[in-house]
Amino acid sequence: MEHVIDKTVVEKDNAAREGNLRRDYDTLGEQLERRGIKIDAIRDKVQNFGVAIPSWGVGTGGTRFARFPGAGEPRDIFDKIEDCAVINELTKATPSVSLHIPWDKADANRLKQAASRFGLGFDAMNSNTFSDAKDQARSYKYGSLSHADAGTRQQAIEHNLECIEIGRTLGSKALTVWIGDGSNFPGQVNFASAFERYLHSMREIYAALPDDWRLFSEHKMYEPAFYSTVVQDWGTNYIIAKELGPKAFCLVDLGHHAPNVNIEMIVSRLIQFKKLGGFHFNDSKYGDDDLDAGSIDPYRLFLVFNELVDAELNHAEGFNPAHMLDQSHNVTDPIESLMLSAVEVQRAYATALLVDRKALEGFQDANDALMATQTLKAAYRTDVEPILAMARLKSGGAIDPVAAYRAAGHRAKVAAARPAAVGGSGGIV
Ligand code: LRH
Numbered sequence: 001m002e003h004v005i006d007k008t009v010v011e012k013d014n015a016a017r018e019g020n021l022r023r024d025y026d027t028l029g030e031q032l033e034r035r036g037i038k039i040d041a042i043r044d045k046v047q048n049f050g051v052a053i054p055s056w057g058v059g060t061g062g063t064r065f066a067r068f069p070g071a072g073e074p075r076d077i078f079d080k081i082e083d084c085a086v087i088n089e090l091t092k093a094t095p096s097v098s099l100h101i102p103w104d105k106a107d108a109n110r111l112k113q114a115a116s117r118f119g120l121g122f123d124a125m126n127s128n129t130f131s132d133a134k135d136q137a138r139s140y141k142y143g144s145l146s147h148a149d150a151g152t153r154q155q156a157i158e159h160n161l162e163c164i165e166i167g168r169t170l171g172s173k174a175l176t177v178w179i180g181d182g183s184n185f186p187g188q189v190n191f192a193s194a195f196e197r198y199l200h201s202m203r204e205i206y207a208a209l210p211d212d213w214r215l216f217s218e219h220k221m222y223e224p225a226f227y228s229t230v231v232q233d234w235g236t237n238y239i240i241a242k243e244l245g246p247k248a249f250c251l252v253d254l255g256h257h258a259p260n261v262n263i264e265m266i267v268s269r270l271i272q273f274k275k276l277g278g279f280h281f282n283d284s285k286y287g288d289d290d291l292d293a294g295s296i297d298p299y300r301l302f303l304v305f306n307e308l309v310d311a312e313l314n315h316a317e318g319f320n321p322a323h324m325l326d327q328s329h330n331v332t333d334p335i336e337s338l339m340l341s342a343v344e345v346q347r348a349y350a351t352a353l354l355v356d357r358k359a360l361e362g363f364q365d366a367n368d369a370l371m372a373t374q375t376l377k378a379a380y381r382t383d384v385e386p387i388l389a390m391a392r393l394k395s396g397g398a399i400d401p402v403a404a405y406r407a408a409g410h411r412a413k414v415a416a417a418r419p420a421a422v423g424g425s426g427g428i429v
């Protein structure tokens with residue numbers, strides 16, 4: 001397997017940190033032992049936990065006002081795959097890439113080869129009918145899968161079928177459909193007709209799914225449509241998954257809800273009714289901010305994982321969520337942000353594994369609200385960094401991914417090889 005980052009740099013950086021890490025790990029191990037938890041078992045679970053990198057996340061994003069490209073921006077999907085490889089080499093937490101078509105369109109066999117050089121696989125394929133591709137016959141300005149015009153709907157359906165075809169060659173097993181369809185003014189569309197047309201289009205896409213694939217529909221409250229959105233919330237999303245059939249599931253992007261919505265409870269409902277397909281992890285303060293996972297409200301991320309771990313330990317039927325990041329970076333190096341987000345997601349998983357579930361159940365049954373919530377807090381307050389770092393070390397990654405990345409001077413190297421990207425106005429979703 002090829003490496004992008006010089007292994008000797010990582011080894012040197014690890015060597016300087018390993019002694020302290022082992023001491024910290026042993027100390028934490030002792031503490032956890034007192035709580036009846038085997039630290040190595042948690043570390044093993046963390047080691048096996050992966051989250052996919054969105055190909056679109058490794059470039060600098062932007063807002064609708066401006067985009068300020070960074071140095072060494074990936075020029076194409078092959079550079080993006082190389083950047084994804086860096087993230088996985090150092091964190092050992094991101095074994096796959098989630099592609100967006102047509103942004104990442106290239107010969108599928110070449111794509112597969114490029115990824116397998118670095119031992120990377122492909123998670124869900126993403127279709128794009130929220131912007132117009134070059135030379136496409138009909139515009140998505142007024143919608144795609146729910147468009148009033150049958151020809152435009154057909155074009156959007158065919159695009160999704162093409163994504164499935166590309167994904168088949170790549171070994172992907174899922175298609176995520178997010179549409180921007182909706183309206184900006186009351187009266188602009190008939191809610192029921194638009195949703196009916198959407199369902200009709202999705203049925204055709206569903207019918208083309210290979211047997212071992214899943215179809216994820218992703219809801220989002222608003223943006224780009226600001227009055228109504230066709231797939232606006234988890235309720236509508238659940239209806240979609242239910243209407244389509246057993247291979248259809250709901251995808252939860254953490255940034256796609258109204259502020260203060262209880263996302264962990266949505267997650268619980270979808271698990272209970274076997275329709276949780278997966279996640280786009282990120283964080284937000286106001287809307288679909290696409291900030292780094294756990295950067296604003298790490299406790300919420302923990303509470304989401306508390307539900308996921310509960311389902312995992314209870315062997316909830318059909319429970320197999322896809323874990324993906326979906327972020328946009330304006331002021332940080334995307335590789336650094338994505339590495340830290342992958343680590344944050346693992347942190348939420350590890351801390352949720354520490355919850356004393358038996359005690360929690362007892363407090364719930366006894367209506368002891370204070371102790372129940374303290375049981376969650378006791379897990380959340382535990383600093384699991386030594387577990388995460390040890391999992392990385394054992395898998396051949398970096399104890400401190402950002403430090404190793406900086407020591408390797410990777411950004412400067414690619415900046416020299418990749419010509420500067422042009423800035424300009426925004427237009428990111
Ligand atoms: C929409 C979204 C969706 C898209 C991605 C680029 O806001 O979250 O997942 O595919 O952003």
Ligand code: MN
Nearest residue numbers: 218253280326
């Ligand atoms: Mn998303």
Ligand code: MN
Nearest residue numbers: 253255288429
């Ligand atoms: Mn989004």
